Structures are given as C-alpha cells and as structure tokens.
Amino acid sequence: MRRRLLPRPLLSLSVFVVWALITNAASLALLALGALLALVIPRLTAPFWPQPPRLVRPLAALRFLAVFAFDIVTANWRVARQVVGPLHRLSPAFVEVPLELRDPFVATLLASVVSLTPGTVAIDVDRRDWILLVHALDAPDPRALIDEIKERYEQPLREIFAC
Template identity: 75%
Template sequence: MIGRILPRPLLSLTVLLLWVVISSSVTPGLLLLGSVLAVAVPLLTRSFWPNPPRLVRPWQALRFLGIFAADIVTANWRVARQVIGPLQRLSPAFIEVPLDLRDPFVATLLASVVSLTPGTVAIDLDQQRWILLVHALDAPDPQALARAIKKRYERPLREIFAC
C-alpha cells in the first residue's frame, strides 16, 4: 500500500525537505502543501524513472564514494595547475572507452562519475555499441586514460551492482 502512494520514498522526502528549505517560514499550510507535492511529484513522474539495479555490495559503494571524492579533489588541483600553466602543454583528446557493463542505469552512473571528475566530460553514451565517449582536457596517452576509467570506475560499479 505504501509503495503505491510513495513509489520513491527518498524522492518524496527530498521534495519535502527542499520545500521546507525554500519556504520562507514553516506553517501548517506550507507543510501540508509540501507534503502534497512530496506525494504528487513521484507519482506523476513514476513512468520516467528507470528501475535501478539492486545495490549488492553497499560497503564497496562507500569505498567507491571515498575514492571518487578523493579523485575529485586531486583532479581539481591538477586541472587548476594545468589551466594556470602554459596551455601548449595540454593534450586535449576525445577518447572512446569500450564498456563491459550492459546496464543502462549503471552506464549512465559511470558517465556521470566521469563528468563530475574535473578534466573529463562524458560526451556520449552509445548503448548500441556500449562505448562511452569522453573528452579529456589533458590526455597525452588516451588509451591509458581509458584503462584508468575502466579500472577505477567501471569495474567497481560493476561489482557494486553485480552487472
């Protein structure tokens, strides 16, 4: 019963919390309106949400998030030094990363992780050929970057979601 009313409980909670944060005051009427939105938004958008694969190894997911956070910090530092330094040293490149995973949700998650890491942007996710097209600000060895993405991000995501 609750699953039909709240198909995405975390989304409902997020909508309600955001509503409270953006409201200038907390009154019973605003809380009621926020609650209605928290129920209505997930119900009305239910058909747009893919069914994500089940998280099989949550502890490994926490480890992955730690590695990803550290990569963001170090990549920010590296990109800042590259941008401040001589631009002639940069070797921008488009790189095709062949994917071993076949789950659209996890592939999109991988593309997001690559895009959130400074210095790289996922340009396209070809789900016909299962290739992730990445633009790198500096990739003197494009194949080494492709291998690093597969080892550092794709492999752990495949293990976390068992796909």
C-alpha cells in the same frame, strides 16, 4: 500500499527538503504544500524512472564513494594547476571508452561519475555498441585515461551492482 503512496521515498524526502529550504517554509501551509508536492511529483514521474539494479555489495559501494571523493579533490587540484599554467601544454581529446557493463542505469551512473570528476565530461553513452564518449581537458595518453576509467570506476560499479 506504501509503494503506491511513496514509489520513491528518497525522492519524496528530497523534494520536501528542497521545497522547505527554497521557500524558507515558516508556515504550516507552505510545509503542507511541500508535503503534497513530495507525494505527487514522484508518482507523476514514476514512468520515466528506470528500475535501478539492486545494490549487491554495499561495502564496495562505500569504498567506491571514498575513491570517487578522493578523485574529485585531486582532480580539482590538477585542473586548477593546468588552467592557471600554460595552456599550450594541455592535450584535450575525445576518448571512446569501450564498456563491459550492459546495464543502462549503471552506464548512466558511470557517465555521471566521469562528468563529476573535474577535467572530464561524458558526452554520450552508446547503448548499441556500449561505448562511453568522454572529452578530457588533458589526455596526452588516451589509453591511460581509458584504463583509469575502467579500473577506478567501471569495474567497481560492475562489482557493486553485479552486472
């Protein structure tokens, strides 16, 4: 019964909180409308959500989040120095990262992680050949970038979701 009413509880909570924040909900009517949207939107969008894999190693997920947060901070610093410095020193490149994982949800999560790390943007996840196309602001050694993505992000995600 709870699953039918709230197919995605975190999404419902997020919709409600965002609604309350953007409307500055000071009235009961606005809060009721937010609650209604929080119930309806996840049910209407349920067919579009893939079933995410089960989180198998939660401690590994926490370790991964710490590494990811550290990488975001250090990459911000590195990109800021590169952009302010001489642009002719940059070596932008498109890099194809062959993936070992075969789960579409985890591949999309990996692409999101790569895109959220400053200096890199995931362009495409080829699910036929399982290749992640990445654009890097500065990749003088594309092989090193591939190894870094596989070691720091793909391998931990495979461990976290056992895929």
